[in-house]
Amino acid sequence: MQPVLNIDDVKRVEVALTREGVSVAELMHRAGLAAAREALEFGQVGNVVVLAGLGNNGGDGWVAAEALRERGVDVTVVSPIDPDALSGDLSRQVAQSAVRAGVSVLVGPSRDELEELLAPADVVLDCMLGTGFRGEPRPPFGIWIECVNACSAHVLSVDVPSGLSAETGRAAGACVVADMTVTMISLKPGLLADDGRDASGAIVVAPLAEQTERLVIDEDPVAWRTDLVDYLGSIAPRTAAVDKFSRGSVLVVGGSRRYPGAAIMAARAAARMGAGYVTLATPASAAPVAQAHLLEIPVVPLTEDEDGTFTAQACDVVRKLAERSSAVLVGPGMRVSGGSAAIVSALLECDVPLVVDADGLNCLARLTDGDLPKFPEAIRRDAPLVLTPHRGELGRLVGRPGASAPSSLIDQLAAAREIVWSDGGSELVVVAKGTATGCVSVEKAVLPKPGPAALATAGSGDVLAGMMASALAQRGGEDEDLALLAAYVCEVHAYAGSLAVERLGSRAVMAGDVIDVIGIASDAVDEHVAYGEGPLGE
Numbered sequence: 001m002q003p004v005l006n007i008d009d010v011k012r013v014e015v016a017l018t019r020e021g022v023s024v025a026e027l028m029h030r031a032g033l034a035a036a037r038e039a040l041e042f043g044q045v046g047n048v049v050v051l052a053g054l055g056n057n058g059g060d061g062w063v064a065a066e067a068l069r070e071r072g073v074d075v076t077v078v079s080p081i082d083p084d085a086l087s088g089d090l091s092r093q094v095a096q097s098a099v100r101a102g103v104s105v106l107v108g109p110s111r112d113e114l115e116e117l118l119a120p121a122d123v124v125l126d127c128m129l130g131t132g133f134r135g136e137p138r139p140p141f142g143i144w145i146e147c148v149n150a151c152s153a154h155v156l157s158v159d160v161p162s163g164l165s166a167e168t169g170r171a172a173g174a175c176v177v178a179d180m181t182v183t184m185i186s187l188k189p190g191l192l193a194d195d196g197r198d199a200s201g202a203i204v205v206a207p208l209a210e211q212t213e214r215l216v217i218d219e220d221p222v223a224w225r226t227d228l229v230d231y232l233g234s235i236a237p238r239t240a241a242v243d244k245f246s247r248g249s250v251l252v253v254g255g256s257r258r259y260p261g262a263a264i265m266a267a268r269a270a271a272r273m274g275a276g277y278v279t280l281a282t283p284a285s286a287a288p289v290a291q292a293h294l295l296e297i298p299v300v301p302l303t304e305d306e307d308g309t310f311t312a313q314a315c316d317v318v319r320k321l322a323e324r325s326s327a328v329l330v331g332p333g334m335r336v337s338g339g340s341a342a343i344v345s346a347l348l349e350c351d352v353p354l355v356v357d358a359d360g361l362n363c364l365a366r367l368t369d370g371d372l373p374k375f376p377e378a379i380r381r382d383a384p385l386v387l388t389p390h391r392g393e394l395g396r397l398v399g400r401p402g403a404s405a406p407s408s409l410i411d412q413l414a415a416a417r418e419i420v421w422s423d424g425g426s427e428l429v430v431v432a433k434g435t436a437t438g439c440v441s442v443e444k445a446v447l448p449k450p451g452p453a454a455l456a457t458a459g460s461g462d463v464l465a466g467m468m469a470s471a472l473a474q475r476g477g478e479d480e481d482l483a484l485l486a487a488y489v490c491e492v493h494a495y496a497g498s499l500a501v502e503r504l505g506s507r508a509v510m511a512g513d514v515i516d517v518i519g520i521a522s523d524a525v526d527e528h529v530a531y532g533e534g535p536l537g538e
Contacts, residue, residue, distance in 0.1 A: 027184075056091060137174055185205075235529060250270040309337045451497035
């Protein structure tokens with residue numbers, strides 16, 4: 001797994017490196033060389049333009065320019081001011097060194113001059129705004145960013161695409177869209193989510209010193225980005241000595257007269273993920289629709305109110321069904337009512353692995369007055385519990401509804417930690433869904449590789465929830481890392497989304513299309529994990 005650090009933590013690592021004898025000047029030199037090396041990897045690089053800012057990020061660019069010049073590359077550095085006028089001593093020194101080495105400099109160009117310079121470039125190095133940047137780019141950088149995005153050269157951003165917040169992943173104004181980002185010390189959360197997913201391109205981490213790994217871990221990373229090999233312990237062993245019950249049985253409790261489809265999709269996804277026996281319990285008026293779509297899955301009709309939602313009288317039947325199941329999912333399409341909340345409460349009291357999704361989460365928010373961290377006893381249990389909220393649902397669980405809901409990956413992780421730390425149990429994971437998803441336990445936060453934008457479609461979360469319950473039903477043992485298991489399911493879901501895109505195109509995918517390729521995606525992920533192969537799709 002790759003550690004992810006907040007920006008303040010990265011700064012502390014830099015200070016720690018200087019205390020261990022790696023000077024700031026040496027760090028800048030190594031960062032510039034790392035950027036130069038990656039620039040040359042684009043191949044046939046004869047002309048490079050470096051856009052340098054006024055701080056240390058610009059200093060990295062001057063070092064890279066001199067290194068490329070030494071390799072025979074025609075390099076021009078674009079600077080807002082004359083190199084001799086740079087206020088930072090270190091940045092000024094490396095800029096002056098590059099000029100003495102023969103690097104060409106263009107100071108304060110007009111838009112036309114910059115566009116003319118960029119036109120023949122093979123590679124552009126973006127070294128304008130570093131990890132400390134916030135807000136909107138000030139002149140001239142906004143214009144420079146627009147020119148970079150309009151040119152045909154390969155774009156390599158150093159540390160972070162200029163205009164992007166490396167902490168939040170948000171771009172308030174113009175932002176460089178890079179083909180590659182060489183980030184120093186460790187991954188930053190803003191590179192992995194929201195606008196960062198479009199802006200960062202391929203991400204390469206340059207540690208800069210042999211002590212870096214140890215110092216990064218000492219800073220207690222905010223999250224860990226998974227590699228496929230990390231899931232080796234999360235894959236259930238394949239054996240022919242099975243029957244439909246030993247493959248795991250899943251109970252899905254959900255649906256309503258208005259929304260029967262969510263529970264249907266969740267049940268189908270649970271079966272496609274490998275559970276040998278799946279049962280759907282749904283309000284009576286939704287049962288005929290479910291039976292028409294689920295030929296292989298038993299459907300149990302339950303008592304309902306006049307709105308077609310569960311009544312509290314259904315709790316006894318749900319408990320009995322849960323006791324016979326390996327795992328339970330509650331929530332998809334069930335709507336929020338007194339009866340639905342009673343069922344969620346009853347299932348939380350059952351000693352069975354449980355996934356709570358969608359309206360199950362909204363019922364949980366209702367049961368805890370919209371502030372779950374203040375009522376940890378509501379979810380404290382011995383059996384595994386996985387909550388799968390998107391940002392809006394997560395906000396409702398922690399007392400931040402509506403506009404105050406988490407708006408970035410960092411916010412998601414912080415809100416999820418409020419829940420898991422208040423509970424304090426090892427059998428609880430919050431799968432905080434967003435443009436990047438964090439699987440948060442009391443011990444760590446794990447970031448699986450995200451899927452395509454096509455997964456942002458109605459029903460996609462219901463599919464993931466069904467897959468999650470199926471994986472819980474088939475889990476290898478109590479010692480299994482629950483956060484990693486949840487991340488593994490997210491990774492299979494993501495790859496299933498990619499397969500659906502290949503079949504149908506990036507805009508046409510619906511949740512049912514993802515269900516149809518879960519099995520293929522699961523086999524592919526398992527094969528890559530077992531044989532230690534690289535990322536899927538390569």
